[in-house]
Amino acid sequence: EVQLVESGGGLIQPGGSLRLSCVASGFTFNNYNMNWVRQTPGKHLEWVSGIGPAGYTTYYPDSLKGRFTISRDNSKNTVYLQANSLRAEDTAVYFCAKGRGGAAFDAWGQGTMVTVSS
Amino acid sequence: QSALTQPPSASGSPGQSVTISCTGTSSDVGAYNYVSWYQQHPGKAPKLMIYEVNERPSGVPDRFSGSKSGNTASLTVSGLQAEDEADYYCSSHAGSSAVFGTGTKVTVL
Numbered sequence A: 001e002v003q004l005v006e007s008g009g010g011l012i013q014p015g016g017s018l019r020l021s022c023v024a025s026g027f028t029f030n031n032y033n034m035n036w037v038r039q040t041p042g043k044h045l046e047w048v049s050g051i052g053p054a055g056y057t058t059y060y061p062d063s064l065k066g067r068f069t070i071s072r073d074n075s076k077n078t079v080y081l082q083a084n085s086l087r088a089e090d091t092a093v094y095f096c097a098k099g100r101g102g103a104a105f106d107a108w109g110q111g112t113m114v115t116v117s118s
Numbered sequence B: 001q002s003a004l005t006q007p008p009s010a011s012g013s014p015g016q017s018v019t020i021s022c023t024g025t026s027s028d029v030g031a032y033n034y035v036s037w038y039q040q041h042p043g044k045a046p047k048l049m050i051y052e053v054n055e056r057p058s059g060v061p062d063r064f065s066g067s068k069s070g071n072t073a074s075l076t077v078s079g080l081q082a083e084d085e086a087d088y089y090c091s092s093h094a095g096s097s098a099v100f101g102t103g104t105k106v107t108v109l
Helices: none
Strands: A003-007 A010-012 A018-025 A034-039 A045-051 A068-073 A078-083 A092-101 A104-108 A112-116 B009-012 B018-023 B035-040 B047-050 B064-069 B072-077 B086-093 B098-100 B104-108
Touching (some): A034 A104, A045 A068, B018 B086
Parallel strands (some): A010 A112
Antiparallel strands (some): A034 A092, B086 B098
């Protein structure tokens, strides 16, 4: 059974930084793209970043380039999201999602809540 | 990249069909046959229901079907059941990125 377990969320002040982690199990981790997707309090879904199987290729929407960095450690079956210069509008549940190609995400974690507030 | 446009709500009685639209542009929905649909129940993570416009992952009932014409994709749920009541989101490949729809709440009357 595929499992994705996120951690690292919490309350952070504006301008602060956070590192989210996602531990994967139940599939051959280094064969798949991995992604982060967030859901705002208004329930909008937004793709945040993606990373290729070997970790050499990363993808971001233009709106988040420069503040967010995705990485992975295939020896630990873990994908990370480093989020810097956080703003109130970054407040969301952050999901880790396994890619199946063509921007489809066929397994999701339970999510970790990030709240940016003073 | 702007969000894909979905109607805020849709409804139908048990046994009926409901169709949800997802409108994008020639840079996303219209450019690729990589449209996906997700079902989300309250407090749960999204679940992939359709990928590549009309393909169903293993375990998804064949009551769920997808299609696309031009810049608009559609999800049809036939034979509505109580457990189909949920939020539904579309997504599309958009070059080197992905874009989601605004979401549709489906109510089973």
